[in-house]
Amino acid sequence: MAEVLENKVNLPDVDQLIREQGYDDHFHEHHHGDKYQSGFISKYIFSMDHKIIARQFLITGMIWAVIGGLMSLIFRLQLGFPEENFAWLRPLIGRWVTVNDAGVGTITPEFYYAMVTMHGTIIVFFVLTAGLSGTFSNLLIPLQVGARDMASPFLNMLSYWFFFLSSIVMLLSLFLSTGPFSGGWTAYPPLSALPQASDGSGAGMTMWLVSLTLFVVSVLLGGINYITTVLNLRTKGMSMWKLPLPIWAFFTTAVLGLLSFPVLVSGFLLLFFDRSLGTSFYLSEIFVGGQALDFAGGSPILYQHLFWFLGHPEVYIIILPAMGIVSEVLSVNSRRPIFGYRFMVYSILAIGFLSFIVWAHHMFMSGVNPFISNFFVIFTLIIAVPSAVKVFNWLTTLYGGNIRLTTAALYGIGFVSMFISGGLTGIFLGNSAIDVQQHDTYFVVAHFHIVMGVAAMFGMFAGVYHWYPKMYGRFMNETLGKIHFWGTMIGAYAIFWPMHYIGMAGVPRRYYRFDTFEAFKHFGALNKFMTIAAIIVFACQILFIINFFYSIWKGRKVTSRNPYNANTLEWTTETIVPGHGNWEGNIPTVQRWAYDYNKDEREFIPQYVPVGPDEKDESH
Amino acid sequence: MALTQSGPVNRFGIHPQKFALWAAMGSIVMMFASLTSAYVVRRGAGNWLEYKLPLLFFISTLVLLISSLTLHWSYSSYKKGLELRYKSFLVVTLLLGLAFAVLQYQGWLQLYSYGIELKGNPSGSFFYAISGIHLAHILGGLAALTVAGIHAFGLPFAVSEKRRHRFELVCHYWHFVDVLWVYLLTFMIIQQ
Ligand code: HEM
Ligand SMILES: [Cu+2]
Numbered sequence: 001m002a003e004v005l006e007n008k009v010n011l012p013d014v015d016q017l018i019r020e021q022g023y024d025d026h027f028h029e030h031h032h033g034d035k036y037q038s039g040f041i042s043k044y045i046f047s048m049d050h051k052i053i054a055r056q057f058l059i060t061g062m063i064w065a066v067i068g069g070l071m072s073l074i075f076r077l078q079l080g081f082p083e084e085n086f087a088w089l090r091p092l093i094g095r096w097v098t099v100n101d102a103g104v105g106t107i108t109p110e111f112y113y114a115m116v117t118m119h120g121t122i123i124v125f126f127v128l129t130a131g132l133s134g135t136f137s138n139l140l141i142p143l144q145v146g147a148r149d150m151a152s153p154f155l156n157m158l159s160y161w162f163f164f165l166s167s168i169v170m171l172l173s174l175f176l177s178t179g180p181f182s183g184g185w186t187a188y189p190p191l192s193a194l195p196q197a198s199d200g201s202g203a204g205m206t207m208w209l210v211s212l213t214l215f216v217v218s219v220l221l222g223g224i225n226y227i228t229t230v231l232n233l234r235t236k237g238m239s240m241w242k243l244p245l246p247i248w249a250f251f252t253t254a255v256l257g258l259l260s261f262p263v264l265v266s267g268f269l270l271l272f273f274d275r276s277l278g279t280s281f282y283l284s285e286i287f288v289g290g291q292a293l294d295f296a297g298g299s300p301i302l303y304q305h306l307f308w309f310l311g312h313p314e315v316y317i318i319i320l321p322a323m324g325i326v327s328e329v330l331s332v333n334s335r336r337p338i339f340g341y342r343f344m345v346y347s348i349l350a351i352g353f354l355s356f357i358v359w360a361h362h363m364f365m366s367g368v369n370p371f372i373s374n375f376f377v378i379f380t381l382i383i384a385v386p387s388a389v390k391v392f393n394w395l396t397t398l399y400g401g402n403i404r405l406t407t408a409a410l411y412g413i414g415f416v417s418m419f420i421s422g423g424l425t426g427i428f429l430g431n432s433a434i435d436v437q438q439h440d441t442y443f444v445v446a447h448f449h450i451v452m453g454v455a456a457m458f459g460m461f462a463g464v465y466h467w468y469p470k471m472y473g474r475f476m477n478e479t480l481g482k483i484h485f486w487g488t489m490i491g492a493y494a495i496f497w498p499m500h501y502i503g504m505a506g507v508p509r510r511y512y513r514f515d516t517f518e519a520f521k522h523f524g525a526l527n528k529f530m531t532i533a534a535i536i537v538f539a540c541q542i543l544f545i546i547n548f549f550y551s552i553w554k555g556r557k558v559t560s561r562n563p564y565n566a567n568t569l570e571w572t573t574e575t576i577v578p579g580h581g582n583w584e585g586n587i588p589t590v591q592r593w594a595y596d597y598n599k600d601e602r603e604f605i606p607q608y609v610p611v612g613p614d615e616k617d618e619s620h
Numbered sequence: 621m622a623l624t625q626s627g628p629v630n631r632f633g634i635h636p637q638k639f640a641l642w643a644a645m646g647s648i649v650m651m652f653a654s655l656t657s658a659y660v661v662r663r664g665a666g667n668w669l670e671y672k673l674p675l676l677f678f679i680s681t682l683v684l685l686i687s688s689l690t691l692h693w694s695y696s697s698y699k700k701g702l703e704l705r706y707k708s709f710l711v712v713t714l715l716l717g718l719a720f721a722v723l724q725y726q727g728w729l730q731l732y733s734y735g736i737e738l739k740g741n742p743s744g745s746f747f748y749a750i751s752g753i754h755l756a757h758i759l760g761g762l763a764a765l766t767v768a769g770i771h772a773f774g775l776p777f778a779v780s781e782k783r784r785h786r787f788e789l790v791c792h793y794w795h796f797v798d799v800l801w802v803y804l805l806t807f808m809i810i811q812q
Contacts, residue, residue: 144649151636151639152636152637152640155640171678220644220647221642222644224640224644224647225640227639227643228636228639228640228643229636231636231639232636232639233636256648257647258643258646259647259649259650260650261647261650261655262647262648263650263651263653263654266651266652266654266655266658266753268652269749269753270655270658270749273738273745273749277739278738278739279719279738279739279744280739280740280741280745281658281662281742281745281746281747281750283751294739296740296741297741298668298742299662300660302662305658305661306654306658309654328758403791436647548623565807
């Protein structure tokens with residue numbers, strides 16, 4: 001249970017301090033009556049309030065997570081039970097299950113590939129980018145830096161609605177008669193460049209491109225806003241070195257997005273020219289169905305460079321917000337200052353920088369010059385250093401702490417576990433010589449699902465359980481939460497751990513079935529096991545969704561302003577779910593860093609409390 | 621509309637909108653940096669048709685440079701309260717911008733008549749793609765200049781901080797797409 005510690009320490013009264021020391025920006029005089037957010041539509045739908053936008057991102061992300069998760073169940077069923085009769089899936093997916101004369105239903109290969117592709121695209125972009133960084137950057141940046149809202153609430157609103165549009169286009173593409181795009185989430189040419197190359201390469205790919213282009217617009221609008229807000233709208237006293245770690249993470253994430261997504265757009269534009277104007281950027285002499293097409297001299301590897309120049313930073317765009325959230329959750333719940341705050345910041349920045357110069361480690365087997373590969377091997381392995389620094393600091397923060405094992409804290413610890421497991425396999429893959437064997441096998445699938453998929457999800461869960469009171473004024477149910485955690489934690493390892501072994505045995509990723517291959521037949525039982533684990537993990541997520549919606553109306557009410565006895569500014573607002581403008585009166589000013597837990601006999605000291613005369617200021 | 625929330629303390633000493641514009645420019649720079657590096661990589665792979673750029677592209681560049689100059693004059697006249705100079709230089713800028721777009725188009729036609737087509741050898745495709753994507757950014761700039769024009773002629777003349785700031789953003793963007801083109805052209809010449 002999230003035992004709410006009563007405030008046993010002698011703290012100055014929050015309201016009084018903020019009244020006396022806070023900053024008066026005459027906000028509520030200007031915004032009297034709040035004519036922009038009075039109606040239902042302007043308040044809940046086309047809202048410009050960062051907290052509503054955060055909830056919009058979260059709920060949309062959750063819907064996509066369910067859709068993306070269901071897709072993975074469909075292809076896992078196919079892999080685990082290739083001989084099974086799937087006629088019962090007909091009501092759900094219609095003619096993508098073909099039923100033969102004997103009444104036995106089979107999932108079509110085209111549909112299998114479409115599901116794998118959509119699953120990847122949806123989880124990477126819609127769930128773990130928009131759903132994670134969109135939600136928490138919006139919720140936490142203004143509240144933790146002490147701002148009334150984002151720098152541009154209007155662009156912020158647009159950012160959500162571009163994401164929404166992008167979602168709609170992708171959703172519609174699922175209903176095309178030729179099916180959605182099916183060439184993998186990385187959309188390599190020629191499958192993505194030739195409309196006639198496969199069923200999904202025509203209209204499906206066009207919609208995929210349109211959807212992702214809209215998505216990039218959303219990321220850019222959001223990112224510009226996050227960066228501007230962090231740099232310009234910090235409250236008085238909030239120097240960069242006093243920022244809580246989530247803010248550093250969101251900030252770096254936004255910078256990565258701003259610098260890498262435009263490169264993806266370039267790649268997409270050239271792809272678009274190849275598809276509709278007949279240029280040969282990515283296509284060379286090629287035959288389709290025995291017909292020679294008049295493309296000449298292009299190179300599909302060019303696309304891979306442009307894609308992975310985004311693609312690798314993108315995986316850090318996904319993991320950095322989770323890292324920031326976990327740092328905060330672990331520090332608050334172990335009642336200890338985060339260990340090595342400055343090193344944490346430097347590692348975030350180092351990871352951000354290095355993520356731009358390692359992209360070709362995805363292309364060791366694409367025919368890039370092996371001498372150039374060496375360069376990428378070295379920088380890839382160097383990323384392990386800041387990653388290890390972070391892991392070390394999380395463990396040290398926990399070590400000897402008075403840990404409150406709340407669901408959020410469990411997810412934080414689970415995150416660290418997953419990040420270690422998945423990071424270690426990254427070091428194998430980063431060696432180009434070892435990657436010759438591992439590339440495009442289930443080993444890679446295991447690596448990135450554990451280090452990115454599961455870890456980032458865990459970071460997101462930690463954030464949702466922890467900041468739920470900020471969003472809805474109630475707690476989520478802890479018992480359900482813990483069942484959810486243990487089910488997901490054990491289940492996720494059960495799904496992905498065996499993939500390392502079959503990957504090492506050479507089982508390639510993205511194959512429709514393995515039981516017909518002499519070499520892979522004997523993995524049948526293991527494949528069944530992974531599929532069953534996947535179904536159980538999905539069932540656990542239903543618990544989460546029930547818990548989430550049940551708690552909005554029926555959860556235990558938050559009775560104090562600062563339920564976790566945390567130091568950061570979001571817990572200083574007069575009402576637990578702040579209204580427009582966040583603080584009713586003055587904005588608190590910041591006097592110290594965010595991690596004064598158990599310092600000088602005091603259990604915690606919030607950021608707005610002035611540093612005493614004989615006290616050490618930790619932010620110097 | 622509350623387009624921008626100005627904070628209690630503006631810690632950077634720069635207007636948030638201006639900062640946001642610069643961030644957006646950073647994004648655009650990355651986009652063209654990736655296109656030009658794709659060009660270098662593809663060219664290095666051989667099978668590359670060499671050709672000379674028509675003179676028209678140099679004339680258009682000159683026109684664009686002059687338009688930046690006239691926009692600068694318009695802006696400084698606005699600050700000094702010289703209404704007529706402000707308005708006329710703004711109109712001249714807009715016309716020069718349009719002329720640039722037309723000249724680019726004529727340049728493409730000329731290049732096409734040399735036998736360098738959009739399809740075919742990527743050396744041509746790259747040039748059309750890069751200059752075309754740049755032109756799209758110019759069109760955005762022309763739209764911004766048009767809005768500035770509507771402000772200039774639609775509103776009664778007054779020198780205010782808010783209007784100066786708004787105009788300044790337009791100027792920054794226009795100078796930016798100008799410099800961007802100079803970079804792109806220089807790049808093409810060096811590569812040839
Ligand atoms: C120590 C750190 C890491 C190293 C050395 C590393 C290395 C690699 C390498 C070499 C590959 C390419 C394997 C192949 O295709 O043959 C790869 C794939 C991948 N990694 Fe990592 N990685 C690390 C951490 C991460 C993290 C933190 C994330 C995400 C949060 C991540 C996400 C991915 C993804 C998504 C792929 C596969 C993409 C695909 O082909 O579909 N990696 N990693
Ligand atoms: Cu990578």
